[in-house]
Amino acid sequence: MSQVFSIASFTVAMAAMATLVMLPLGVSVAWLLARRRFPGRVVLETLVSLPLVLPPVATGLILIVLFGRRGPIGAALERIGVEVMFTWRAVVVAMVAMGLPLLVRAARAGFEEVDRRYEQIAATLGASPARIFFTVSLPLARRGILAGSLLGFSRALGEFGATIMLAGALPGTRTIAVAIYTYTETGQEAAATVMLTVSATIAFGTLLVSNRLASDS
Amino acid sequence: MSLLLLILMLAACAPEGDLSRPENLDSPLVVSAGSSLMEVMERLALRYERDAGRVVELNLSGSSTLAAQILAGAPVDLFLSADEFQMDRLAAEGLIRIETRINLLSNQLVGVAPIDTAAGVNSLESLLDPAFRRIAVGDPSAVPVGVYTRAYLESVGLWDVFQKRLVPTRSVRAALAMVEVGAVDAGIIYRTDALSSSRVKQIFEVPVGEGPTIIYPAAVTTQATHPQAARRLLAFLQGPGARTIFESAGFIVLDSPP
Numbered sequence: 001m002s003q004v005f006s007i008a009s010f011t012v013a014m015a016a017m018a019t020l021v022m023l024p025l026g027v028s029v030a031w032l033l034a035r036r037r038f039p040g041r042v043v044l045e046t047l048v049s050l051p052l053v054l055p056p057v058a059t060g061l062i063l064i065v066l067f068g069r070r071g072p073i074g075a076a077l078e079r080i081g082v083e084v085m086f087t088w089r090a091v092v093v094a095m096v097a098m099g100l101p102l103l104v105r106a107a108r109a110g111f112e113e114v115d116r117r118y119e120q121i122a123a124t125l126g127a128s129p130a131r132i133f134f135t136v137s138l139p140l141a142r143r144g145i146l147a148g149s150l151l152g153f154s155r156a157l158g159e160f161g162a163t164i165m166l167a168g169a170l171p172g173t174r175t176i177a178v179a180i181y182t183y184t185e186t187g188q189e190a191a192a193t194v195m196l197t198v199s200a201t202i203a204f205g206t207l208l209v210s211n212r213l214a215s216d217s
Numbered sequence: 218m219s220l221l222l223l224i225l226m227l228a229a230c231a232p233e234g235d236l237s238r239p240e241n242l243d244s245p246l247v248v249s250a251g252s253s254l255m256e257v258m259e260r261l262a263l264r265y266e267r268d269a270g271r272v273v274e275l276n277l278s279g280s281s282t283l284a285a286q287i288l289a290g291a292p293v294d295l296f297l298s299a300d301e302f303q304m305d306r307l308a309a310e311g312l313i314r315i316e317t318r319i320n321l322l323s324n325q326l327v328g329v330a331p332i333d334t335a336a337g338v339n340s341l342e343s344l345l346d347p348a349f350r351r352i353a354v355g356d357p358s359a360v361p362v363g364v365y366t367r368a369y370l371e372s373v374g375l376w377d378v379f380q381k382r383l384v385p386t387r388s389v390r391a392a393l394a395m396v397e398v399g400a401v402d403a404g405i406i407y408r409t410d411a412l413s414s415s416r417v418k419q420i421f422e423v424p425v426g427e428g429p430t431i432i433y434p435a436a437v438t439t440q441a442t443h444p445q446a447a448r449r450l451l452a453f454l455q456g457p458g459a460r461t462i463f464e465s466a467g468f469i470v471l472d473s474p475p
Contacts, residue, residue: 070399085400086351086384168384169356185282185387186359187306 015156018095030107056161090167099152110144245272249283251299252388279388281359294447300361313436322433323469325408326423353392353404356385368429409467
């Protein structure tokens with residue numbers, strides 16, 4: 001029972017961390033795509049959408065190439081003593097990679113809905129671009145951003161394919177989804193069922209919260 | 218309209234054949250084999266298809282996964298496991314034909330490392346060095362090679378020391394792959410897997426007498442769609458032609474019944 005609790009709390013904690021990491025990057029990219037034209041815009045759009053379309057194991061493979069010991073990012077991090085693969089950081093990386101596209105889509109829609117005139121008025125009143133962003137665009141786009149965050153969080157909670165490739169199925173890095181998989185593989189049906197129930201409960205709870213937030217704002 | 222379409226689709230997907238008809242000669246034999254048997258079984262399947270004219274479909278994975286599939290009702294004809302425990306699991310549920318069960322092969326545990334590892338690393342003890350932070354093994358709680366590895370490490374009193382550094386994998390081939398790409402510092406796999414790869418180097422071997430007794434049992438399942446054909450394939454695997462192929466891959470061919 002305590003193992004179930006630790007796996008569940010680990011997964012939720014990692015998903016929450018991944019959502020926090022996703023937010024600055026996702027919101028910036030979403031704003032860029034909504035408001036700016038620049039060369040390579042289509043490439044950025046495609047890159048961000050890639051994890052949505054690729055099979056998760058394919059995304060996992062790309063992440064291993066990047067963050068593995070012999071990859072560009074992984075090797076650089078190892079030099080400063082930070083290990084990614086087979087640690088909790090790998091779980092967060094996988095979750096961010098899979099949740100980011102959803103956040104960007106929803107946040108971008110949120111920004112596109114903001115009436116440009118408000119931003120232009122703020123500019124004529126002397127506000128800097130940064131001030132306009134933080135005091136006008138961002139608050140007005142908050143519904144899209146919130147919806148995107150919840151989507152990203154839910155996706156992170158359920159992430160499996162990329163996670164198992166990057167983080168393995170080590171006792172210390174097992175998420176709910178990975179635990180269900182390993183229990184099923186090793187014939188531990190009772191444990192798998194318990195984990196499944198926990199997963200469904202958390203998903204249900206997340207949906208309830210997201211519905212409540214959506215109807216309030 | 219959509220109801221009609223649904224019914225047509227379901228009818229098209231219905232399983233063919235029933236128990237009263239003789240074995241369908243056209244559909245392939247399904248063989249589930251532990252992933253360490255990958256190359257040998259591929260060669261043997263081709264040979265068997267050529268000689269006996271019967272197509273063999275290979276399902277390769279960790280033996281614990283394969284057993285779980287059969288327990289869940291997968292229509293496998295022949296099961297080649299990398300340890301007796303998984304075969305016993307099926308026997309306990311009446312899922313194998315006991316009279317067909319035979320101990321086919323044996324193997325040896327070896328330690329491997331990425332090919333660019335320093336030359337001085339040549340024993341299990343050299344892995345005690347803190348530089349070897351991650352060692353890939355089969356999952357010691359289920360995958361045969363991992364179970365054997367744990368038994369061996371416990372027998373030499375080094376299980377507690379290594380346990381924290383072990384990266385459990387779903388099959389011996391997954392462990393091998395991790396060593397090949399350098400995602401881990403070393404791995405403990407079968408000698409046959411080490412031989413099959415040119416991208417790892419063997420750093421030590423566990424002598425056959427010292428390590429755990431590795432046994433690959435084989436049996437025809439009770440759920441087999443083609444039990445007679447499966448028996449013929451099993452007989453082929455015990456023949457001299459198959460023996461040559463097994464031994465050239467590094468397997469030890471056993472002669473005794475279980």
